Amino acid sequence: MIIEPRTRGFICLTSHPKGCEQNVIDQIEYIKSKGAIDGAKKVLVIGASTGFGLASRITSAFGSGAATIGVFFEKPPSEGRPASPGWYNSAAFEKEAHKAGLYAKSINGDAFSNEIKKQTLDLIKADLGQIDMVIYSLASPVRTHPDTGVKYKSVLKPIGAKFQNKTVDFHTGAVSEVSIEPAQGDDIENTVAVMGGEDWKMWIDDLKSEGLLSEGFTTIAYSYIGPSLTEAVYRKGTIGRAKDHLEATAFTISDSLKPLNGKAYVSVNKALVTQASSAIPVIPLYISLLYKVMKEEGIHEGCIEQIQRLFQDRLYAGTTPTDDKGRIRIDDWEMRADVQARVAELWKEATTETLPKIGDLKGYEKDFFNLFGFMVDGVDYDADVNEMVEIPGLQ
Numbered sequence: 001m002i003i004e005p006r007t008r009g010f011i012c013l014t015s016h017p018k019g020c021e022q023n024v025i026d027q028i029e030y031i032k033s034k035g036a037i038d039g040a041k042k043v044l045v046i047g048a049s050t051g052f053g054l055a056s057r058i059t060s061a062f063g064s065g066a067a068t069i070g071v072f073f074e075k076p077p078s079e080g081r082p083a084s085p086g087w088y089n090s091a092a093f094e095k096e097a098h099k100a101g102l103y104a105k106s107i108n109g110d111a112f113s114n115e116i117k118k119q120t121l122d123l124i125k126a127d128l129g130q131i132d133m134v135i136y137s138l139a140s141p142v143r144t145h146p147d148t149g150v151k152y153k154s155v156l157k158p159i160g161a162k163f164q165n166k167t168v169d170f171h172t173g174a175v176s177e178v179s180i181e182p183a184q185g186d187d188i189e190n191t192v193a194v195m196g197g198e199d200w201k202m203w204i205d206d207l208k209s210e211g212l213l214s215e216g217f218t219t220i221a222y223s224y225i226g227p228s229l230t231e232a233v234y235r236k237g238t239i240g241r242a243k244d245h246l247e248a249t250a251f252t253i254s255d256s257l258k259p260l261n262g263k264a265y266v267s268v269n270k271a272l273v274t275q276a277s278s279a280i281p282v283i284p285l286y287i288s289l290l291y292k293v294m295k296e297e298g299i300h301e302g303c304i305e306q307i308q309r310l311f312q313d314r315l316y317a318g319t320t321p322t323d324d325k326g327r328i329r330i331d332d333w334e335m336r337a338d339v340q341a342r343v344a345e346l347w348k349e350a351t352t353e354t355l356p357k358i359g360d361l362k363g364y365e366k367d368f369f370n371l372f373g374f375m376v377d378g379v380d381y382d383a384d385v386n387e388m389v390e391i392p393g394l395q
Helices: 017-033 051-064 085-099 114-127 187-195 198-209 238-260 283-297 303-315 337-349 361-370
Strands: 042-046 067-072 104-108 131-136 142-144 151-153 163-169 174-180 213-223 263-268
Touching: 017 051, 017 085, 017 303, 042 051, 051 067, 051 085, 051 131, 051 303, 067 085, 067 114, 085 104, 104 114, 114 198, 131 198, 142 187, 151 187, 163 283, 187 238, 198 213, 198 238, 213 238, 238 263, 263 303, 283 337, 283 361
Parallel strands: 042 067, 042 131, 067 104, 131 213, 213 263
Antiparallel strands: 142 151, 163 174
16 A cells, blocks of 8 residues: 555654664664664563664664563554554564564563563563563553553643743644643642553562562663753643652662662653654744754754663763762753753744744654654655564564
């Protein structure tokens, strides 16, 4: 079939298998070009199919030669209907990993559930014995608690007062004002239940109790802080409370790993175009201005460049530098004072008319469509493509 992008708001309803495959191959080639990383050799990635999770799996496998198990929740293809992009990403990754002689298997299902945890633990026992690293990179708006059955939904809201600021519709380039009502009732608690650290800790506790963690084991989860421009709706909003909980959980997990000389970290990453960030008002406008500034400075990074630098220069550099709250910071270039000052200046100037010149809306749009396998260089989108792609190592 010929597959074209079909969008609804901040979501693309289709994905392109060849585009996703080329995207993965490009990331693999980047990692190979940067040389070997003396990292973990047996790695579990929870949330392995897109974004930072996929980049972490690629970096582990093709940077450190690691055996990887990926857990994700993706929609498979059906006749005449493409799969979700993470399905095609994972299929491409496993195909390339197997070609390179690397162990790679995947489990598709709800990572919050006890069933998927047990299936993953059984696979580790059978195939790897123990693991050296867990990367926790889940991004879900909903979580059903595995023990109570209670379903929690996260919300993106400010706390205490209504939020008002500029945003942009990146499809049309129209800059407008947006307002978001503040959190009410159980909004904060529900968001923390979905996006906080409880599930991360459950995974590590289960793995540890079964003796599946190696000596010197490391686990890492991903977070974001961002600038004052976005803090009311992000870091000081409901999501920020969840990130606070996630970051506090790293210390709890580290304490539990002391008998293994293990360590849990949170890495604060830079703002990037993801399916989640596209839906956050203000963020698309901020990113389009940030991209413009960082590209002009020659310090722009995508997911794969961020994770390669995290592994090479932070996790496996002999010592792991952290900030005063124990976090690894690879948002350091984004948060440079000169970069943020320039973005703040451009923010004041940003209108529908000025944005094409002062921002990088084209770069934002390309990165958004790349997530779904579209607008990828070197792909013939007029050619027939088989949507029925299998993941070679799917369990």
